Structure formats: C-alpha cells, structure tokens
Amino acid sequence: MVKAAILRGYGEPLTIEDVELTAPGPDEVLVKTAAVGLCHSDLHAMQGLYQFPLPAVMGHEVSGVVLSVGEHVHDLAEGDHVVGCLSVHCGHCRQCEAGHQVLCQSPQVKAPPGELRRLAQGDTQVNQIFNLSGFAERLLVHRRALVKIRQDMPLDRAALLGCAVLTGTGAVFRSARVAPGSTVAVIGCGGVGLSTINGAAIAGAARIIAIDTLPAKLEMARTFGATDVIDGSVMDPVAAVMELVGGVDYSFECIGLKATAEQSYAMLAPAGLATVIGLFAPDVKIELPGIQFLQEKKIQGSFLGSSLLNIDIGRLVELYLKGDLKLDELISKRIALQDINEGFKDMQQGTVARSVVVFP
Known part of the structure; x- marks a missing residue:
C-alpha cells in the first residue's frame, strides 16, 4: 500500500488514500517518488477540461529512485535516479525515428486512461494518467517513461x-x-514562461521581453533573464512590443488563450516566428490576418519543446549544475502530499511559479 492523491470527481479536491501497485511487468520499473511538481495541465484535468475515467491519480512532473525493474529492463537498476517523461516513447516508430519522440503514439509503451491496470483499491481499478501518476509515494511505469540522470542532481529540482x-x-x-x-x-510568466525566458537567455537572445498581468511575475521574469517587461493589464502588449523593438524575431505564447496566441503573431517582425506552447481548450480557434503572411511571418505549435527526452533532460541537468539553468528560483514552495490541494489553490491565485510535493 502507498499513499496517493486521487481525483474522484471533476471540480473536487484530491483525496489522500491508500492504493495498491502491481509488481513490475517485464518492461516496467517501480520507482520511489522523490518529488512531483504541480502543473497547470493537472489543474485543467481536475477541472474537467480534459476528461478521463475516474478515480484516477495524476501527476507527471516527477523524479525518483528506482526500486526494482522487470526482467526485460537492462539499462536501469535499483538505486538509479530518474526523471519521468510525460511523453513515454517507444524509440522505433515512424515519429520516434524521425526525431519526434514527444509525438509517439505507440500502444506498446503508452495507453489511454482506463486501459492500464497498475493501480487498484481492492477490486476497484484506479486509473493511471499520463502513463505516470506521480501524485503517489511510488510509481510503476514503462521503462521508456524514465530518463536516468546524474546522482548528484537534486531530485526536487530534477x-x-x-x-x-x-x-x-x-x-x-x-x-x-x-x-x-x-x-x-x-x-x-508561469513555470513554462519563466523557463522559456531562461532558455532564451542561455541561447544568447539580445532582448527578452516578458509579458504578464501580475507585477510579481514580471519581477520574477527579470531574475530569469528578461531585459524588458510589459504589464498586459495596463497596456496593449502588441503596441508595447512594437514601440520597444519594432517587432520581435521570436515570440512564445505560454498561456493557452485565443487572444494571447493572436498577439504572439501580431507582435512579430517580418519573417518572425511565433511558437505556441500554451494548453488550449479543445474548441478554441485562432484567427490570424492573412495579409501578414505576405511578410513571411510564421506560427507553429510546440509540445514538450519538441524535445529528444533521453538527450535533452541530461543536458538540462548539466546546465543546472553549471549554474545557467535556474531551477532553485523556479520553486516557490515545497509541500507535503497532504497539502496538495493548497498547492493548487496557490497556482490558481498566481502567487507561485512552481510548487513541488516532496516525499520523505
């Protein structure tokens, strides 16, 4: 038995309950959870924006220590430190071989909610979400849902x-x-936006303009590398960007709203590129002025940063240990599992960059 935060109804608080985990199958790994971040994707799921079978355990921004492995797992062993991959990937399908691991849909490694039977309460199935279910003291996952990291990397930041x-x-x-x-x-300028600002600074961008409606987040953005800030509650972001630099080479939308996605395109300089990161409601449609395509402006989506997970997570570890990647500054609060609902309240109020549940 392990403790887990369970969602039993959309719009309801999570409840801390005991759950049972099955023994690792041939390609599975049992992990002792060290830490799990609270993400807006979890909040959207709790609110019913994206629905799946209940009861369920969410949580995908997770790290831990390997406890045991299945018989076909030869590249991980007891005691290894690992980071969970939101996009578990097979490594050999068409998408993976083309370098798009985050778009892998292989049923060999991932399954829709309700199909996997790794968690239970007696005869009642508890559903695993995002193929991870990190809001628990242990997680049982496919080997391809984990990336091994250096042992000297602090697991709460990892x-x-x-x-x-x-x-x-x-x-x-x-x-x-x-x-x-x-x-x-x-x-x-939430957790994703601040990381985007940090990444732009590491990449050597000359001007990095942070846009938000909360002064506290804009002040934090300066810590992560923003050279300029715009309060979208008191001025038009597009007009302000144009006044500052005449349009940007790159824009990043990190919220998931129709208005801000359209703004990200409107504030581009000719030949600029807008990258939409935010998570949208399923029925949202974005409208763009067709005449601006004559300026060769471009817009694209990005999921999990188009990352190569087994390469990029290790590189981020190195950037943190070198002092370039700001993870300490990203963690606003460390909380216990029983305080998880308070953590989500803080998120909704916009008072934190990231809250992290830390397990003893």
Whole structure:
C-alpha cells in the first residue's frame, strides 16, 4: 500500500488514500517518488477540461529512485535516479525515428486512461494518467517513461525537468531554434514562461521581453533573464512590443488563450516566428490576418519543446549544475502530499511559479 492523491470527481479536491501497485511487468520499473511538481495541465484535468475515467491519480512532473525493474529492463537498476517523461516513447516508430519522440503514439509503451491496470483499491481499478501518476509515494511505469540522470542532481529540482523546464527551454532550443543576438517576447510568466525566458537567455537572445498581468511575475521574469517587461493589464502588449523593438524575431505564447496566441503573431517582425506552447481548450480557434503572411511571418505549435527526452533532460541537468539553468528560483514552495490541494489553490491565485510535493 502507498499513499496517493486521487481525483474522484471533476471540480473536487484530491483525496489522500491508500492504493495498491502491481509488481513490475517485464518492461516496467517501480520507482520511489522523490518529488512531483504541480502543473497547470493537472489543474485543467481536475477541472474537467480534459476528461478521463475516474478515480484516477495524476501527476507527471516527477523524479525518483528506482526500486526494482522487470526482467526485460537492462539499462536501469535499483538505486538509479530518474526523471519521468510525460511523453513515454517507444524509440522505433515512424515519429520516434524521425526525431519526434514527444509525438509517439505507440500502444506498446503508452495507453489511454482506463486501459492500464497498475493501480487498484481492492477490486476497484484506479486509473493511471499520463502513463505516470506521480501524485503517489511510488510509481510503476514503462521503462521508456524514465530518463536516468546524474546522482548528484537534486531530485526536487530534477522533477521540474520532466515538464515545465523541458517545455520552455525546448521550445527555444529545438522548436524555434532561437538565434544569438535576436529579439524574443514571452507571453505568460508561469513555470513554462519563466523557463522559456531562461532558455532564451542561455541561447544568447539580445532582448527578452516578458509579458504578464501580475507585477510579481514580471519581477520574477527579470531574475530569469528578461531585459524588458510589459504589464498586459495596463497596456496593449502588441503596441508595447512594437514601440520597444519594432517587432520581435521570436515570440512564445505560454498561456493557452485565443487572444494571447493572436498577439504572439501580431507582435512579430517580418519573417518572425511565433511558437505556441500554451494548453488550449479543445474548441478554441485562432484567427490570424492573412495579409501578414505576405511578410513571411510564421506560427507553429510546440509540445514538450519538441524535445529528444533521453538527450535533452541530461543536458538540462548539466546546465543546472553549471549554474545557467535556474531551477532553485523556479520553486516557490515545497509541500507535503497532504497539502496538495493548497498547492493548487496557490497556482490558481498566481502567487507561485512552481510548487513541488516532496516525499520523505
């Protein structure tokens, strides 16, 4: 038996309950959870924006220590430190071989909620979400859902590499390939947005403009590398960007709203590139002025930073240990599992960059 935070109804608080885990199958790994970050994707799921069978255990921004492995797992062993991959990938399908690991849909390694039977309460199935279910003291996952990391990397900070930091920095390094000396605008200064700003600074962008409606987040953005800030609650972000730099080479939308996605395109300089990172409601449609395509402006999506997970997570570890990647500053609070609902309240109020559940 292990403790887990379970979602039993959309719009309801999570409940801390005991769950049972099955023994690792041939390609599975049992991990002692060290830390798990609270992500807006989890909050959206709790609110019912994206629905799946209940009861369920969410949590995907996770790190831990390997306890045991299945008989076919030869590259991980007891005691290894690992980071969970939100996008478990097979490594050999068409998407993986083309370098798009985050788009892997192989049923060999991932399954829709309700199909896997790794968690239970007696005869009642508890559903695994995102193929991880990190809001628990243990997690049982496919081997391809884990990346081994250096043992000297602090695990509470390593947890963030699996989603927020990978998404933001990957959008800069891989999706957009930001060039040194360029101009960048980032709309939304939560965990993903701050990581995007940090990534742009590491990439050598000359001007990094942070846009948000909360002064506290804009002040934090300066810590992560923003050279300019715009309060979207008191001025038009597009007009402000145009006044500052005449349009940016790269923009990043990190919220998931129709208005901000359209702004990300409107604030581009000719030949600029807008990268949309934010998570949208399923029915949202974006409208763009067709005449601006004559200026060769481009817009693209990015999921998990278009990352190569087994390569990029290790590189982010090295950047942190070198002092370039700001993870300490990203963690606003460390909380216990029983305080997880308070952590999500803090998120909704916009008072934290990231809260991390730390397990003893």
